[in-house]
Amino acid sequence: MRYRTRAIALLIPILSPPLLWAQNVPLSWDFDEVWRAGGLHASDWAQFTWRGQVAFDGSGNLYVVDLEAHHIVKVGPDGSLVTTVGREGEGPGEFGWIIDLIVWPDGSFVVSDLGRNGLQLFSANGRFDRMVRWRPATGQMDLSANMSRVMRPGPSPGVLYAQGADASLGRMFGAMAELMGTEPEEESADERMIEALDLADDVVAGETVLEAWRPPRPDSANPEIELGDLASMMSIIAEAPVFEPELLWDALPGGAIAYADSSTYTIRIARDGAVLKTLTRPIAPRPLTPAIESRAREEMQRMANPDSSAEVLEVPGFDFAAAQREARAALIGAYGDMTFYPEVPVIAEIRATPDGFVWVRRQDPVNEDNDGLIDVFDPEGNYVGTFPKEGLRMPSAFGPGGLVAYWETDDMDIPSIVVYRLPENLRR
Template sequence: MFRQAGIFKSGVVAGLLPPLPRVAAGVAVLAFATAATPAGAQDRPLAADFTEVYRAGGAGAPDWALFTRAGPAGFDGSGNLYVLDTAAPQVVVIGPDGQAIMVVGRAGDGPGEFDFPEGLVVWRDGHFAVLDAGHNAMHIFAADGWFQRMVRWSDRPGSPLSLFAQVGRVMRPDPIGNGIFAQGALDAMGDLLGAFDELAGAAPDSPAGVDERGVELIDLSGDVAAATPIVQGGRAPRRQPVDRITADDLRNNASLADAASAPMFFDPGFHWDILPDRTIAYADSSAYLIWLWRDRSVRGVVQRPIQPEAVDDDIRSAMIEWEIRRLQRNSQQMNAATDDPELRAAMAVWDESRRERVENREFFGEVSVIRAIRATWDGALWVQRRGEDPWDDQGPIDVFGHDREYLGTFPAGTTEMPLAFGPDGLAAFWEFDELDVPSIVVKRLPPAVR
């Protein structure tokens, strides 16, 4: 077991003893950072002077560019951008000149028609897939937009590949194949689906694959998707273990609410992306440490001497206050949407219960440094750090080149993390006008940060 200030992880950085493909919960070790930040952590500022190539959407846009919702997007190898409008529902394909090439899909129950589209994956050769919760399947389309086939997730509700467990998962196209690299389903989601099976009198499936702190490769070659575990990250240690969700919890709203609010404040989470050679870059701890994993072994690490901040009483109080304010804003919006006095009374009771759970929620001992990882089309890494406040995920973005050397940092507020990276330095971003109408903007990055 490896221990280093501020992190928990199986393996050793110096000497690179590789982590196991799966790290069991409860075996991690936590140590607090005490050293001052070394001078080597000084940021080298980068200018976010990206050239705008085109934008689509906003007021006065043509019909095809009237996006109703800011959905997922991806580039193909020709620089075409595919945008999923989940509310329309349709996929809009935009050429490198900013003009529409085609619009694919519509609402319906037939093959290639969308019921509840939720995710989009675009491969380099131009074929693409839409994750459809309503159809419990992936729609596979050829590069010319013609529907090819549907690949079902397991129809069994308790299965780890049940569609309900896929919603919200981060998915990336295999850069050299036709599968999908996907973050595992939430551990609690697997429990919940199993509990529903138990409530219905069916024997739940045994847990398999990886949880939300791991990555698996999903094979779409058959009629039903099949997953192969690739790597499982570590899980932050807790003072008290979290109870598994059972059928009894489904009968008790309070118990179910407790289970749903189980995550710790400042849990490091799991951040990842896949590089063009199939290397998975991932971080699973509070430290600035990114593992490069391929072919069941560690191929290297990316790190900077930036230490996580220890959580003290002031941070705890500020975090609780911030979370309660966030819940209050959400409640006010929900109250404004209904005139039903009974519903408002029920929401008031629910609000009080949520406030109590927030005040009693467990804290991880440190504020993690890394908040997002993205790989560019050519294999550079962009790593987003925390912002000034502990809960701020929109901090500076560090850039590492193909050789994993640190190139510099985009200061906080100068650029967002791109929605998608494409060939020849293309990058896509969502922007919103004063009425929150979305436009997708494609810019070209300087060669040094691609």
């Protein structure tokens, strides 16, 4: 009996779910503050009212999107103002509504602006260079499709990595384009693909550099969309199962891409079509349970039924309240048709640093102690440790020499941008 007990004890780690056997090496959020800007008594240039996008260049300058002022603020490594770029307007180098900012290590950058079917390029000194137009895309209205794309700086200035637009939205935009009689010219990447976008010419030229695994779906998952039928248009919400693994990724120095495309804890580092290394931890996805599905459906119903006390827009000759009721009913119907992936992916977010570290945020709808933990891997692919969910969070931007940027707010909800430096074990 004693030997049988010992044998069972030896088998338990093998037979048990790997989630129970992942040992975390604790990391501390105790970073050194380098500078901060903003707040109640900030200088004119740092009176931020929105938490806009931020990005570093290779010299440690931070670029901040100030949506209220319609310009880009460039802040030096010591926290002092270097320059502001752009202003509100429709001319070259002017902005309407900035929706994306990508900065290359040499300080040149590109801005995607709502209302323009293209990208504005700027040199390292902040001078407007030129505009590059998006290419037409089959099944998509250019502006709506391209504004939703996730983009990162590519391996050299003038090259972007960009995830394709959501295929479901693309089908709806395609139906709209057909209704308007437009004839798009070429096929476009979808959300399971990453392109290298060359901005050297007047029109964006894309080449697929990565195509991720596609979770299988039934043939009935993509019904034909009827533009005159609101329920049909809302049905695109139900095309992807809840918890279906997304393509999560970020760009590494040298042109490599770190990505995850399944529900498992598997992150591949790929370049030029080849997988260079794989990052893993013995943490299994959560199987879907009735309780998890019930909580997800409750959240959908809450989203479909917003505060009824909200003011209803009044438009002469148009019953806006009735339109809202119809849209809400269609949305509730779409949510009711939602299907569920059989397990919950472990990974929620991937970020890469300029010196090659990879940060991985986890999700866990059952165990709150695991939800939001952040694992860190070094450039060689070794697991370094795990940040607790209490404390800071995933940085808004990573810079050279271990710089990280965060938006923080005070008691009056006034935002400040704060730059910290990571400890030596988390930088090169």
